[in-house]
Amino acid sequence: MPRQLAFDLPVRPALGRGDFFVSPANALAVAQIDAGGWPAGKLLLIGPEGAGKSHLAQVWATETGAEVLAAADLPEGPAEALAVVVEDVDRIAGDPVAETRLFHLHNHVLARGGRLLITASAPPRTWGLVLPDLASRMEATAQAALLPPDDALLSAVLVKLFADRQIAVAPSLIPWLVTRMDRSFAAARRLVAELDAGALARGGPVTREIAREVLDSAARQTP
Known part of the structure; x- marks a missing residue:
């Protein structure tokens, strides 16, 4: 049902498997996650902002009963779940406390035969981790990459965002x-x-005219 333009309704992302569009840009990463059997029980999912890392991780978590944690908010004690998602690990680089907590979580989950899915925007060698033992474990983790979008995927992303x-x-x-x-x-x-x-300000639908104005404005602001 179209939104009532008089109200600024909250955004409610749809994060089910049926809402994740598979294209050549992400098909290999999806296949790697679905296949399971990850080396040493862990996988690093890499991709740019908005590429679908959280969405894909949430799909896996829902299907496996995994606990989803933000790297910046890891608990001090061990995780109880045998399947764990840790998101945005690259954001904790340089924080000794957060890095230590991730190191212990990593070891605890895998020592119990669990599985660990980690998300980041770039490969571990670029993060700048200060804990050598954690850096070596992250660099030894198998990687799955979400590539820049092709036309089909970018179209699907726009449809989903709307x-x-x-x-x-x-x-x-x-x-x-x-x-x-x-x-x-x-x-x-x-x-x-x-x-x-723009549509809310005009009290009407999103039109090509509004889109042209928005794109022209963005082009003028680009150095």
Whole structure:
């Protein structure tokens, strides 16, 4: 149902498997996660902001009963679950306390025969970890990569972002946007948020005219 434009409704991301669009840009990573049997029971999922790391990790967590934790908020004690997702591990680099907690969680889960899915935006060698033992374990972890989006995936991401905001748009607007926008997941998020704000300000639907204004404004701000 289209959103009522008089109200700024909250965004409710859809995170089920059916909401995750598989394309050549992410098919290998999806296959690696689904296959299981990860070397040493752990896998590092790498991809840029908005690439679907959290979505894919949540799908796996739902299907396996895994506990989902943010790397910056890891508990001091051991995790009880045998399957654990730790998100945004690269963000704790340089924090000795957080790194130590991840090191102990890593060892505890795997020593019990559990599985560990870790997400980050780049390979471990770029993180700048200060704990050598953790760095060596992360660098030895098998990796699955979410690649930059192709047209099909970028189109699907736009459709999902609009749906998360309960915005109905003309189907022809999606390919029109794909050929003109910056080709990244982060750009898609910004674009949909700005189109939403523009439509709310005008009290009407998202139109090509609004989209053209938003894209032109972004182009003028680009150095």
